[in-house]
Amino acid sequence: MSPDRATPPLLGDETLLYGWGGTAPTRAHLATPLTNADAHHLVSAAPKRGVVARGLGRAYGDAAQNAGGLVLDATALSGIIDADLERGTVTARGGTSLDELMRWLIPRGWFLITPGTRYVTVGGAIASDIHGKGHHVDGTFGNKVQSFRLLTGTGEIRNIHRDTEPDVFWATTGGMGLTGVILDATFELIPTETRFIRVDEERCADLDAMFAAMESSDAEYRYSVAWIDCGARGRHLGRGVLGRGNHAFFDEIPKAKQARAHTFGPRQLAIAPPLMPSGLINSWTVKAFNEFWYRKTRVSHRGSIQDIGLFFHPLDLVDEWNRVYGRRGFVQYQFVVPFGAENTVRQIIEALSNENLPSFLAVLKRFGPENPGMLSFPIPGWTLAVDIPVSRTSLARTLDRFDEMVMQAGGRVYLAKDARTRPENLDTMYPRLPEWRAVRDALDPDHVLNSDLARRLDL
Amino acid sequence: MNDALGSVQSILILGGGSDIALATAHAMVARRCRTVVLAGRDPEAFSGAAKELTKAGASTVERVSFDALDHASHAEFVRGTFDRERDIDLALVAFGVLGDQEQAEHDGAEAIRILDSNFLGAVSVLVPLVEAMKRQGHGTIVVLSSVAGERARRSNFVYGASKAGLDAYCQGLGDSLVGTGVRLMIVRPGFVHSKMTDGLAAAPLATDPQHVADTIITGLGRGSEIVWAPGSLRFVMSALRHVPRVVFRRLPL
Numbered sequence: 264m265s266p267d268r269a270t271p272p273l274l275g276d277e278t279l280l281y282g283w284g285g286t287a288p289t290r291a292h293l294a295t296p297l298t299n300a301d302a303h304h305l306v307s308a309a310p311k312r313g314v315v316a317r318g319l320g321r322a323y324g325d326a327a328q329n330a331g332g333l334v335l336d337a338t339a340l341s342g343i344i345d346a347d348l349e350r351g352t353v354t355a356r357g358g359t360s361l362d363e364l365m366r367w368l369i370p371r372g373w374f375l376i377t378p379g380t381r382y383v384t385v386g387g388a389i390a391s392d393i394h395g396k397g398h399h400v401d402g403t404f405g406n407k408v409q410s411f412r413l414l415t416g417t418g419e420i421r422n423i424h425r426d427t428e429p430d431v432f433w434a435t436t437g438g439m440g441l442t443g444v445i446l447d448a449t450f451e452l453i454p455t456e457t458r459f460i461r462v463d464e465e466r467c468a469d470l471d472a473m474f475a476a477m478e479s480s481d482a483e484y485r486y487s488v489a490w491i492d493c494g495a496r497g498r499h500l501g502r503g504v505l506g507r508g509n510h511a512f513f514d515e516i517p518k519a520k521q522a523r524a525h526t527f528g529p530r531q532l533a534i535a536p537p538l539m540p541s542g543l544i545n546s547w548t549v550k551a552f553n554e555f556w557y558r559k560t561r562v563s564h565r566g567s568i569q570d571i572g573l574f575f576h577p578l579d580l581v582d583e584w585n586r587v588y589g590r591r592g593f594v595q596y597q598f599v600v601p602f603g604a605e606n607t608v609r610q611i612i613e614a615l616s617n618e619n620l621p622s623f624l625a626v627l628k629r630f631g632p633e634n635p636g637m638l639s640f641p642i643p644g645w646t647l648a649v650d651i652p653v654s655r656t657s658l659a660r661t662l663d664r665f666d667e668m669v670m671q672a673g674g675r676v677y678l679a680k681d682a683r684t685r686p687e688n689l690d691t692m693y694p695r696l697p698e699w700r701a702v703r704d705a706l707d708p709d710h711v712l713n714s715d716l717a718r719r720l721d722l
Numbered sequence: 723m724n725d726a727l728g729s730v731q732s733i734l735i736l737g738g739g740s741d742i743a744l745a746t747a748h749a750m751v752a753r754r755c756r757t758v759v760l761a762g763r764d765p766e767a768f769s770g771a772a773k774e775l776t777k778a779g780a781s782t783v784e785r786v787s788f789d790a791l792d793h794a795s796h797a798e799f800v801r802g803t804f805d806r807e808r809d810i811d812l813a814l815v816a817f818g819v820l821g822d823q824e825q826a827e828h829d830g831a832e833a834i835r836i837l838d839s840n841f842l843g844a845v846s847v848l849v850p851l852v853e854a855m856k857r858q859g860h861g862t863i864v865v866l867s868s869v870a871g872e873r874a875r876r877s878n879f880v881y882g883a884s885k886a887g888l889d890a891y892c893q894g895l896g897d898s899l900v901g902t903g904v905r906l907m908i909v910r911p912g913f914v915h916s917k918m919t920d921g922l923a924a925a926p927l928a929t930d931p932q933h934v935a936d937t938i939i940t941g942l943g944r945g946s947e948i949v950w951a952p953g954s955l956r957f958v959m960s961a962l963r964h965v966p967r968v969v970f971r972r973l974p975l
Contacts, residue, residue, distance in 0.1 A: 279901050279903055284726060286725075286726035286727075287723070287724045287726050287860075288860075289859045289903045290856075290859040290860065290902055290903030325723065325726075329859075330809075330860040330903060331857055331858045331860070590945070591944070594726050594727070653726065653727060656940050656943045656944075658727055659727040659728070662727075682725060682727075683725040683726045683729070685754050686731075715723050715860075718723050718808070718809065719723035719725060
């Protein structure tokens, strides 16, 4: 390959890089390749401590950090390359954000798999094999991907199609960026008539009611997620608000909105200031917030028409919202346990509530079938995600205990969120790890692709 | 790697015979640390400690030779250690001598030995250590200072001077590391019941190595820059700092 420009890209300045949780920053050379040739050059010139691609930095832990090594800021490798709006597929470069894609696709009648934020890249979405409110119907982002081009640690650029090279495909999907840099990907879209979601909301008075409601009628909705009040105790334990919806058809939305049925132009309301004090998110403020959130929802409310942005990405309204946790940051603990292990979910919510751990925006979701991704997180079962500020010393022990409970139930934690699990847990949580390692070692025998997460978990 | 909650996976202990250091190593092994490098003048003497750490769950315990007084060897020592291990997440600078104050007042060689071990030796190894951690892109350095360095006392001012020098050096060094991914925490213990203080009369607010270790763990989790052991010493010392000399030298400290 010959570089497009006369001068090869520089290794870049050394920069302190954080995950979204803001907890364990490390320093690395941050280089911004503008072309695939740049990326190729940089991977070939990677220092001893290796290289990893970084998108928009939404992984909560250390997945897109590489202490003492090289980090490729992939966000300049962005843009839509090709689209087939008849069949509903698009090809986009690895650094393209879902925000950019949605702004282009929604007015054209298409949608895609989205997590709770639009600020993730296509490469990150594949590497973390992200899921959203629609997992029980649509599966993960990886389920929709047909093929991608992968720049491997040996400097090869390979076309990987799910049918012809399933091993590399499913090692990369969920592979945390350790099989290579995703230069571009072709994936299937979801049709939508409007930019609106028809939403039904209901309060569930306790955890059993919540499980029951989701089990009995999730199938009627394309999107479903519950917010749980982790501070509620006793007979209220696990109470929450279940929000579910389907894409609204054109004739379902109010006349006033029909003229702008496809205009997708979400705006941000505010930006969180830097230097927020630690301790703002504490058990008192969280209790007050959770009480308010629960009460503000009517007992049951059907058929409200919500903008896609508001329904899927309420937190995107506030830029840099992670700053509210202050200097010490926060961890998101997200686990999944198989169906039948409802009691584990209950015990963990109970422990959060008993230990008075401030966790607002705890989210419960019922996963659908798993995919062949070797390190993909979702398995059929229940997943709970809680944000907890790093404030007390006992948190480490508490989360270690949760890990044990989750493993006992046959579950796992989500690597894209993780910032603290033990390497010894990985074999139990991800039984296909040896298979993944074999594929990775064949692609990248010298482990040129490396990250803080890979070092910490000994991947 | 350091994790989000301040736990580390590999540690280097300079002064592997120190009771505080070993208590800290055990506390870290209990929190998922798997590699411990014990460095000191007589690594053979660490075999018992190494066995204990292995029993507690460490998968690799290495014993290596390190002489604080042999400044010329320090750069090579650090290079060798970082080449051998995959990463050193945390280094604990725990070596030092109490020395003989009375002798040091008459015998320059003893005074120099105390300063050399506690201050110059520490600075000499900190320089390459910091460089190695910067190259690694992350790391934590914990330095055992002392309340004795906070205000010089008639009864042990040579030791106090050595710790005051070390403490001042580390404050500046810590500030210089902001933004590098490397951080430094100063620990200021009071009187600690240990091998070092065996036979001495305990000072008020005396503590033990286990407590100092717990203080270190808490401080790391909190991202502290200075911790005191026990914590109340911080307030005691901020008062004592302002006591007039004429009164201070008469205090039974």
